[in-house]
Amino acid sequence: HKAEDDYLLTTKLFCGMCGAMMFGECGTGRNKVVHHYYKCATAKRFKTCKKKTVRKEWLEDLVIAETMKLIQDDAVIDAIVAEVMELQDQENTTLPFLEKQMREVENGIENMLNAIQAGVLTNSTKSRLEKLEAQQKELEIRIAEEKIARPRLSENQVRFWLTRFRKLDPNVKSHRETLINTFVNAVYLYDEKVLI
Template identity: 40%
Template sequence: MTTKLYCGKCGSFMVGESGTSHTMKVHRYYRWVNTKKKKLCDKKAVKKDWIEDLVVNYIMKAIMNDEVMERLLDTLMELQKKERTDLPFLKKQLEVSILQEEMHKPMLTREQIAFFIYRFRKFDVTKREQRQRLIDSFVNAVYFYEDKITLNFNYKDGSKAITLAEVEGSDLSVLGAGKRLRGIP
């Protein structure tokens, strides 16, 4: 999530780091770039597994919601139509040029797009590569504030603010996530 996680206070992005405790346990976390080099922000580091679990959890909730998936499919179908701006001009050209353009960028059917998107519902989120594909496919940015986290998804109107109270009331609170929202204890 290094390229997707930002500080809500200073706007800097986060980079992954790790450290070893006196018990030789490795701790992985994300640290704000501005705290690391320039000391421009006082935000604490965030545990890597916790923030990734939170993001993946909300992605899976969206994927399992049929209404959200239908809106996503509608948006993708509209985007696909808008991207074909050269086609009207080419229709005035030779028929060969039209065929070349259509072969270069074929239109996908709603069923083909749905097949691709609904496959994410079967992902095993305990597998690192499948978690990464979920995040890469659905998350544009994550903004981390003192009292909330804002997830910006890769679809129109795809923003979700999660408050500290919601995290403390979620399944993630069992993992102690509420305490870790503000950093590493």
């Protein structure tokens, strides 16, 4: 907890050997220089994992460099945009259901108006039409609320938002945090490789 601010990969970095979370630590060397590194929680607490500690600066620089390399690639941006567009279609199940109900209500109103136009006007047709119109107004409000709660983004909006990250300076701490928080889900650290 004490290291959350200084260690950018806290909660996202895992040991490749045992799967435990790795956390930030620091220690002072013989020449009074403070060293920052990440250590496997299992290796520290139980001494059952053989994962070596890794220098903080080296690992964070590597993750930032790989992330920047990915967002500079137009093919990667295109793939992310396509995925976002697909997720937007899948995510909201309420809006399509409300729109379907609205079509059914509009068809019902149309049928009632056709019946009235054909001369079939009774108390029940009038009350049924009023109910359908009230239902239509309620559905209009619910559809509008749903669209406001979950606005649909266009491909250009998503692409613009993603390409803004290309302008971030990887040497500025707040920019580094933004890159990691936005694009990095997890990092698995092995002795011989890093899986981002």
